[in-house]
Amino acid sequence: MKTPELSRRQRALANCAPINEERIRDRFMRAAVFRARSSSEFENQQSFDRALATLVRSIPIPPETAEWFSGKDLISPSRWTWKKTARNPVVLAIGIALTVIAGVFVFHFVGRLNDFPGSGTARKLLGIAGSTRSVVLDPVNADAGTLSDLFFLKHALEHYDVPAEFVDFRTIGCRVFEDDQSQRIAQIWVVEKRMQFFLFPAERNVKTGAVLKFEGWRYVHQEGWVGAVTERNGVCFMVALRGREKDLAPYLAKSKQ
Amino acid sequence: MLGDSVKAQEVFHTTLREAALRAAHGELPNEPFWLFRDARWRCLEATKTDLQAEPIEMEEQEIIASAGSQIERLEPRQLAIWISAAPEPQRTALALFYLDEFDYREIADLAELKLSELSRLLALGRRQFQAWLDATLPRRPTI
Numbered sequence: 001m002k003t004p005e006l007s008r009r010q011r012a013l014a015n016c017a018p019i020n021e022e023r024i025r026d027r028f029m030r031a032a033v034f035r036a037r038s039s040s041e042f043e044n045q046q047s048f049d050r051a052l053a054t055l056v057r058s059i060p061i062p063p064e065t066a067e068w069f070s071g072k073d074l075i076s077p078s079r080w081t082w083k084k085t086a087r088n089p090v091v092l093a094i095g096i097a098l099t100v101i102a103g104v105f106v107f108h109f110v111g112r113l114n115d116f117p118g119s120g121t122a123r124k125l126l127g128i129a130g131s132t133r134s135v136v137l138d139p140v141n142a143d144a145g146t147l148s149d150l151f152f153l154k155h156a157l158e159h160y161d162v163p164a165e166f167v168d169f170r171t172i173g174c175r176v177f178e179d180d181q182s183q184r185i186a187q188i189w190v191v192e193k194r195m196q197f198f199l200f201p202a203e204r205n206v207k208t209g210a211v212l213k214f215e216g217w218r219y220v221h222q223e224g225w226v227g228a229v230t231e232r233n234g235v236c237f238m239v240a241l242r243g244r245e246k247d248l249a250p251y252l253a254k255s256k257q
Numbered sequence: 258m259l260g261d262s263v264k265a266q267e268v269f270h271t272t273l274r275e276a277a278l279r280a281a282h283g284e285l286p287n288e289p290f291w292l293f294r295d296a297r298w299r300c301l302e303a304t305k306t307d308l309q310a311e312p313i314e315m316e317e318q319e320i321i322a323s324a325g326s327q328i329e330r331l332e333p334r335q336l337a338i339w340i341s342a343a344p345e346p347q348r349t350a351l352a353l354f355y356l357d358e359f360d361y362r363e364i365a366d367l368a369e370l371k372l373s374e375l376s377r378l379l380a381l382g383r384r385q386f387q388a389w390l391d392a393t394l395p396r397r398p399t400i
Contacts, residue, residue, distance in 0.1 A: 009372075011376070012372050012373050012375075012376035012377075013361070013372070013376070015376035015377075015379050015380045016354075016361035016364070016372070016375055016376050016379060018357075018360060018361070019355075019357050020357065023357075023360060024360075025360055026360075026362075029360075029361065040322070041319075041320075043322075044320045044321065044322050044324065045320055045383065047322070047324065047325045048320045048324045048325065048328070048383060048387070049354075049355070049383075050325070051324065051325040051328035051329065052328055052336065052355050052386075053355050053357045054328075055328055055331060055333055055336050056333070056336065056355045056356060056357070057357075058333045059333040059334070059336075059337055060262075060333070062262060062266055064266075065266055065269055068273070
């Protein structure tokens with residue numbers, strides 16, 4: 001019979017191969033026995049070991065000692081523990097993978113929780129707010145509330161109105177531009193904390209064309225900027241500034257009063 | 258391990274008595290094989306005072322296909338004495354291996370051996386036992 005080529009470790013394992021193959025508990029031993037099985041040397045070793053084990057079992061045990069083992073296992077089966085299971089590389093890998101998947105899922109879920117119709121556009125506009133320089137705006141020194149007429153008369157933009165709580169803010173400049181979806185956006189820069197206002201069309205139902213309304217103010221965040229968005233007459237108004245929600249909150253609280 | 262049933266019984270009972278005492282004091286080690294480790298240590302202690310076999314070069318012989326039939330002609334006591342006369346840690350390795358209750362990792366752990374050492378000792382033990390078998394129970398001529 002052809003002797004298979006075994007690595008040094010496999011040869012060492014084959015030398016320690018259990019007498020009963022059902023006792024093989026690890027894959028390295030199983031692989032070594034599988035490879036060695038075809039050799040006559042290994043076959044002789046196994047029959048030699050089996051004969052010796054049979055002889056060992058026939059060694060008489062004094063009755064007073066034997067009764068200790070009656071009906072009992074010599075070794076208690078290893079107990080299942082969380083620690084042992086957690087150390088298993090397969091369980092560890094699955095655990096890490098599940099944690100990552102759960103993390104991504106939670107991240108998206110939390111992101112979705114704050115979503116509202118038009119939140120995507122609002123985020124994009126926050127990006128624009130962060131990169132806009134005042135020179136690209138037409139200089140306008142007026143109250144923000146008066147710009148509604150300008151937008152209507154000059155650009156034919158209906159209902160592009162600044163909410164009552166922000167009408168008294170003095171402006172530095174404004175402009176009207178089209179975004180990547182050809183939506184017309186009005187941008188106003190005010191003196192107060194260098195805030196920016198954006199007016200843009202509210203999101204509509206794709207099938208019916210109806211405006212997707214939402215109540216009150218909703219916050220969006222992007223690259224260190226925070227925006228509060230509200231919808232009125234099919235137009236969304238966003239007030240944006242660099243900072244946190246708490247910086248915007250006092251202005252919105254005024255509106256509730 | 259001892260080749261003497263009276264000594265073996267003595268070690269067995271001492272080990273169990275000690276285990277019972279430790280259990281009563283709540284001092285049982287949190288390790289699955291401590292009882293076997295303890296029993297082995299007691300066996301080694303018990304044989305320290307015995308007559309020690311002179312270290313001699315034992316003959317070795319490759320295992321043959323008919324070894325099984327040679328072993329069948331042996332008395333269990335002869336095997337027990339042969340194993341108990343083996344030097345440590347080969348004696349522990351052989352005794353635990355042919356008890357057929359432990360896997361190789363457990364044997365290596367109990368006998369404080371590396372896999373390569375355990376493998377070498379078992380392979381050597383087999384060849385030496387085959388040589389002893391050939392000398393004690395000559396092979397039957399095949400027709």
